[in-house]
Amino acid sequence: MSATESRPAEQMPEKHYLNADYGIRSWLLTTDHKRIALLYLVSVTFFFLLGGIFAGLIRLHLLTPKGALLSPEVYNRMFTMHGVAMIFFFLIPSIPAVFGNFFIPLMIGAKDLAFPKINLLSWYLYMIGGALALYSFMSGGLDTGWTFYTPLSSVYSNSAVAPAVLGIFINGFSSILTGLNFLVTVHTMRAPGMTWFRLPMFVWAHYATSIIMILGTPVVATTLALAGMERLFHLGFFNPQLGGDPVLFQHLFWFYSHPAVYIMILPAMGVISEIIPTFSRKPLFGYKVMAGASLAIAIVGFLVWAHHMFVAGQSAYAALAFSFLTMLVAVPSAVKTFNWTATMYRGSISFQTPMVYAFGFLGLFLVGGLTGLFLGTLGTDIHIHDTYFVVAHFHYIMVGGAVMGYMGALHYWWPKMSGRMYSETLARFAAVILFVGFNLTFFPQFLMGYAGMPRRYHSYPPEFQIYNVLSTAGATILAIGYILPILYLLWSLKFGPVAGRNPWPSTGLEWQTASPPPTENFEVTPVVTWEAYDFENRPDLGLDKPVIPAAPASGHD
Amino acid sequence: MHRTGELYGHFETLDQQKESASLGMWIFLITEVMFFGGIFLAYTVNRHANPVAFALGSNTLDLRLGAINTGVLLASSFTMAMAVWAGHVGKQKLITLFLILTLLLGGIFLGIKGVEYAAKFEHHLVPGSSFHIPAEDVSAAAAKADPYFAAHAQLFFSLYFGMTGLHALHMVVGAGLLIWLILQSRKGRFTAKYNTPVEMVGLYWHFVDIVWIYLFPLLYLIDRHK
Numbered sequence: 001m002s003a004t005e006s007r008p009a010e011q012m013p014e015k016h017y018l019n020a021d022y023g024i025r026s027w028l029l030t031t032d033h034k035r036i037a038l039l040y041l042v043s044v045t046f047f048f049l050l051g052g053i054f055a056g057l058i059r060l061h062l063l064t065p066k067g068a069l070l071s072p073e074v075y076n077r078m079f080t081m082h083g084v085a086m087i088f089f090f091l092i093p094s095i096p097a098v099f100g101n102f103f104i105p106l107m108i109g110a111k112d113l114a115f116p117k118i119n120l121l122s123w124y125l126y127m128i129g130g131a132l133a134l135y136s137f138m139s140g141g142l143d144t145g146w147t148f149y150t151p152l153s154s155v156y157s158n159s160a161v162a163p164a165v166l167g168i169f170i171n172g173f174s175s176i177l178t179g180l181n182f183l184v185t186v187h188t189m190r191a192p193g194m195t196w197f198r199l200p201m202f203v204w205a206h207y208a209t210s211i212i213m214i215l216g217t218p219v220v221a222t223t224l225a226l227a228g229m230e231r232l233f234h235l236g237f238f239n240p241q242l243g244g245d246p247v248l249f250q251h252l253f254w255f256y257s258h259p260a261v262y263i264m265i266l267p268a269m270g271v272i273s274e275i276i277p278t279f280s281r282k283p284l285f286g287y288k289v290m291a292g293a294s295l296a297i298a299i300v301g302f303l304v305w306a307h308h309m310f311v312a313g314q315s316a317y318a319a320l321a322f323s324f325l326t327m328l329v330a331v332p333s334a335v336k337t338f339n340w341t342a343t344m345y346r347g348s349i350s351f352q353t354p355m356v357y358a359f360g361f362l363g364l365f366l367v368g369g370l371t372g373l374f375l376g377t378l379g380t381d382i383h384i385h386d387t388y389f390v391v392a393h394f395h396y397i398m399v400g401g402a403v404m405g406y407m408g409a410l411h412y413w414w415p416k417m418s419g420r421m422y423s424e425t426l427a428r429f430a431a432v433i434l435f436v437g438f439n440l441t442f443f444p445q446f447l448m449g450y451a452g453m454p455r456r457y458h459s460y461p462p463e464f465q466i467y468n469v470l471s472t473a474g475a476t477i478l479a480i481g482y483i484l485p486i487l488y489l490l491w492s493l494k495f496g497p498v499a500g501r502n503p504w505p506s507t508g509l510e511w512q513t514a515s516p517p518p519t520e521n522f523e524v525t526p527v528v529t530w531e532a533y534d535f536e537n538r539p540d541l542g543l544d545k546p547v548i549p550a551a552p553a554s555g556h557d
Numbered sequence: 558m559h560r561t562g563e564l565y566g567h568f569e570t571l572d573q574q575k576e577s578a579s580l581g582m583w584i585f586l587i588t589e590v591m592f593f594g595g596i597f598l599a600y601t602v603n604r605h606a607n608p609v610a611f612a613l614g615s616n617t618l619d620l621r622l623g624a625i626n627t628g629v630l631l632a633s634s635f636t637m638a639m640a641v642w643a644g645h646v647g648k649q650k651l652i653t654l655f656l657i658l659t660l661l662l663g664g665i666f667l668g669i670k671g672v673e674y675a676a677k678f679e680h681h682l683v684p685g686s687s688f689h690i691p692a693e694d695v696s697a698a699a700a701k702a703d704p705y706f707a708a709h710a711q712l713f714f715s716l717y718f719g720m721t722g723l724h725a726l727h728m729v730v731g732a733g734l735l736i737w738l739i740l741q742s743r744k745g746r747f748t749a750k751y752n753t754p755v756e757m758v759g760l761y762w763h764f765v766d767i768v769w770i771y772l773f774p775l776l777y778l779i780d781r782h783k
Contacts, residue, residue: 237712252599
């Protein structure tokens, strides 16, 4: 905290990427990765709010056991559209498309990504896919679950499956092109001196994410195309009546959709790896292991898909293999959690808002990850499969983990993107509200799931009502935690204090250029001569020499 | 991003630009492998599960036309490689000539494919309400072994049209790319110093060729009785 107070107030730069050009065409036809990132920011926020409205309706409906608000058919549409909007149109693009796009070139010292026009195309594909999904929602919605299991989705459902599936198909190519862009950029566009092992962990995380994007997404594209063709042309790939196999759909679907969850969490882990060193004033512990763990998660993540299908009739030997591999994939995630903790050990810790989100991430991701092991264990999974235990598990990871990471990123890099600081008091308050609301919403779901309440049910036995009421109460608090940032961040654009080049301060290259950055990112191409997170050897940060007390001889701290 | 000569503004050197283009095209081709891979997997699983019905399906495919098409595509890969070579040595007229030859051969392939599709339509082998296999074509043993014989045969044709259709779609895109290249080449854009687009489209074209190399044996040649 002291470093920011002692430096003289800085000015907003004269010319930067936001005022470099005016008019709607300069935004809709931009190839500047920073502007494209903001285009994505607006679009994903829209889908986040839409998904949130569906969630609100679900929670409202579930206040009473008989389900008074929505009919069963409409309820099915609510949870389906909630899942589709949140997973495909918010979570999967979120951190990569907003913060990856904005910061990867800045972090490696480049002027832009390798393929700026393809970057813009990615956004348009996302928008077209999103429009199709919206069309599906507005023509009566979707009732198949976001998992589109056949033959319900391909034969029997009376809902707008075809436009939704087409929209997700097109959106998939947005993801593929983003991943392709990132991979090539990291390989070919690094500034002189920016070697692989000097890259910020955020870049490694996106490299690993991009591998999953390019290998996994095409498979779900084919799968949805086959299911769509089955629906439209009455073919029989997955329909038993026509000689097809519904379990084949499940294998093909989960082959992408499991790695997809790593697309959602790896970027958030990359964000945490940036925030914790900055607010501990200490290098990331175990840099190479962290990079290796990101890659290990990406690769092993492709080997566990059938843990979603333990009760679908697979052989005991297959189940055994997938259960074992599921245990394996938890290991690199655990290693990362230990390394973040070790990063903080004997660091100079400050609790600004990004760090509050990072702490939230650590606790909630831990719970979510551990409960994944319960689900990966064959015996227990029979009991808790398709219950609220699963719902709680993945919300702990996706909301408690990925969304916390997204919010942390938003608060960490807001000064760089906008040139302004937000109200720290309000922001910290909102982060705490979010944490409390989140736990109240989702912890009861572990309990009710374990007690037997199935997921995707529109009514339930009266003994589960107390859990549901607590959960809905939590959801209201959670909603406040999401609305507040929208308000104070927008307010800060006009009225917030000028942030300056490096307000935290942090060691990354992105903090060496102005806030907001100029269109070409750097006045002069930087030449990198320092290691990542090297707080000790960066006098330019204006930090006092970090005081790490020597271990006392007596052995007590 | 503006362009001075052939160098785009966000790249530092032409070498960096070429390396990026090349890596980008290879990664894109990897995604195409995964894309076709999904449907190839569906085919393989179903072929294994329904060998008799799928054997009947394979035997209805025209082996001669399939073989001619294979030769046509291989030749087109040769002319494409020649176009890339011509690009490397900067022989502009030859670049245009070989690109046109590649386009022509691709057109022949698509034409023959059209003939095959028309024949399937005539014989009521297109999946859907008009699909029909005459009873005399189904041996008694086969019908007894597989109560869903007709459904599985239709599944073969769904996969046949899906796989070859997807492949043909990629060829049409390739033809579009070739037309664009021919127009650029006639303006003299490609030299020994700068011929990256020719090389990149070459990579794409060879990939589409390789997909056919797999499609032909998998669909036409397995369990052939004649």
